[in-house]
Amino acid sequence: MDCSKALVAPSLLSCDFSKLAIESNEILEKGADWLHVDVMDFHFVPNLTIGPCVVKSLRPHTKGFLDCHLMVENPEKYVTPFADAGADLFNFHLEACPSEESILALISRVRKETTMKVGITIKPKTPASAISDSILSAVDMVLVMTVEPGFGGQSFMRDMLPKVAKLRKRRPDLMIQVDGGVSPETAYACGKAGANVAVAGSAVFKAKDRKLAVETIKKEIQRGLDE
Numbered sequence: 520m521d522c523s524k525a526l527v528a529p530s531l532l533s534c535d536f537s538k539l540a541i542e543s544n545e546i547l548e549k550g551a552d553w554l555h556v557d558v559m560d561f562h563f564v565p566n567l568t569i570g571p572c573v574v575k576s577l578r579p580h581t582k583g584f585l586d587c588h589l590m591v592e593n594p595e596k597y598v599t600p601f602a603d604a605g606a607d608l609f610n611f612h613l614e615a616c617p618s619e620e621s622i623l624a625l626i627s628r629v630r631k632e633t634t635m636k637v638g639i640t641i642k643p644k645t646p647a648s649a650i651s652d653s654i655l656s657a658v659d660m661v662l663v664m665t666v667e668p669g670f671g672g673q674s675f676m677r678d679m680l681p682k683v684a685k686l687r688k689r690r691p692d693l694m695i696q697v698d699g700g701v702s703p704e705t706a707y708a709c710g711k712a713g714a715n716v717a718v719a720g721s722a723v724f725k726a727k728d729r730k731l732a733v734e735t736i737k738k739e740i741q742r743g744l745d746e
């Protein structure tokens with residue numbers, strides 16, 4: 520995974536679920552790199568969305584990289600269901616785990632039992648320092664939330680960017696994703712801080728010109744990365 524290259528992962532949470540496969544492939548044709556799947560269990564966050572059965576039914580209809588963001592309690596219970604469903608990235612929240620040991624054990628298990636990439640996510644109130652060096656060297660990606668998880672369409676929290684910069688300094692070779700309120704206006708600052716993967720839901724799916732929205736977000740992230 521090349522972290523010097525900007526990627527855009529549209530969040531399917533903002534698409535029309537009745538046309539999930541069509542919307543997914545259309546957005547890939549318009550330049551999206553990954554498909555971001557927001558999994559919420561009504562316990563870790565106050566919302567209920569997509570589960571593994573939806574990922575399983577989408578899988579045969581798209582070649583897109585399914586970036587699964589698990590906002591769930593007990594993420595260890597989801598490893599086999601998501602692997603069997605054909606997820607490409609298993610990204611879980613640090614706050615959903617009781618200890619550093621349990622996080623390292625879960626990462627090892629995903630690697631041993633599945634072919635999925637693995638990521639760790641932190642909520643706005645969690646400092647970058649909560650991700651230990653051992654965790655940081657074990658994952659393929661870190662996601663720094665730029666809104667409180669639970670819903671699309673919220674305002675970008677610019678004060679999360681110093682966390683991105685700290686993580687980028689600690690691991691220059693790591694994929695760093697930002698998620699929440701990312702748009703053509705906020706993407707440059709994300710790239711400048713060191714994030715190379717931008718999740719964008721409403722800024723892409725609610726745009727009049729989705730292709731332009733994807734292209735602009737990608738261009739702005741890349742401009743920030745290259746400076």
Ligand SMILES: O=C(CO)[C@@H](O)[C@H](O)COP(=O)(O)O
Nearest residue numbers: 668669671672699700720721
């Ligand atoms: O994980 C989440 C929300 O919890 C996100 O992936 C959002 O769905 C992004 O939506 P926008 O903020 O870009 O509209």
Ligand SMILES: [Fe+2]
Nearest residue numbers: 557588698718
């Ligand atoms: Fe997300």
